[in-house]
Amino acid sequence: MKLAVLSDVHGKDEKLRSIAGKLSAADKILFLGDLFTEGDDPNACWELLTQLHTDVWIMGNTDEWLCEDYDVSTLNALCRQEALEAKAKMNPITLKAIQKWNKEKKFKLGSCSILCVHDYPLTDSLSGMKNKVYSSGADLILCGHTHKPALLRFENKMIINPGAVCEGQYVLIEIEENIESIEFINF
Template sequence: MRLAILSDIHGNYEALQEIVCDFKKSNIDSVIFLGDLVMKGPEPKEVFETLKKLNPICWIKGNTELWLSDKRTQNESINSTLKEIELYRNFAIERLSIDSINFMLGCPEKKSLTIENKTFLCVHGSPRSITEALYPNNNFKDTIESVKEDVILCGHSHIPFKQKIGNKILFNPGSVGCSYDGEADTSYGIIDITQASIDFSIKRLNYPITKLIANAKKENFPNLEAYANLIKEAKNYRKELKL
């Protein structure tokens, strides 16, 4: 089986569309989604409808899905301006149906899967918290000590990496919609699974950033200049805003 691992789409339909077009070429069988679908980004309805059609075998919520219910974590309340979050929330809610909002709010925060005798734990941030970002080359021993699965799939940091910790593998596919590793290309992960082996790879694709920003301007997306700079520079200068 060949899986596409998607995370942190953040309302970027242009990037998601580029990845979906690549699926046939890459012989993708199924999709796993690790959260943060519609905020913050200018095309919430389009990305929701596109992901729904893909029928992921796993669809979990990220921290920005919690914004749809006006729920705040302590971390976000301290480190983000509630006014800014409210702008993105209102923008998305105006463009989404009640059914689609309820669907996203009903998704689990983590899920365990078994595929070809391999076990996977799917989370957004870390096994401990939906808002805990894991970065490459860190010591994750305490973070994963209670995990029973063979592979931990996570997003949230917007930085793609694979790291082996003991007999476990931690895999982050990066961000579809808003990279933070200095490369503006969209990013997704591919996992090839057989009874005998499991292989991981990251795929980067160019997409029409100019069109994305033009669409954002047309839709009067909040904080457009800051958003455009973030997308083009692919660096999170505001780490306190837990996207």
């Protein structure tokens, strides 16, 4: 099964459109959060990922800013402005859909247990990270937020960050019983 793993679109619908054909070839599309803010047409990003039948929707920090019960006054001035501008551009259906996104999703493909989150807090020490990874119960942790592609291995466990679509990055992962291949894409 081929997974396309995306994160941090930040409203850049033109970037998303440029890879739509490649994404449709994946068996599953996993979105790790931060779909909105910054871009000109946040609704276009939502519509495109919906048309591609995205399988996993994770709420990122900037998506959470758009939720009904989020107090934007707690944000710094720039983030507050971005949140208010994005919210003003969005249609009510999209805003309602965001409310239902989860902050994490766990599932299995073959014998591989996968945890999808937006921001996976890493520690400063390798032993601390290893303990955190093992305590998650997942073989593969997929996370975004940093906009930096990364792959960290701890024996038979992995953390993968696909980078940011808004910066021209995503990752393809092939899983049958276990992880067969990982391909970081720059576009």
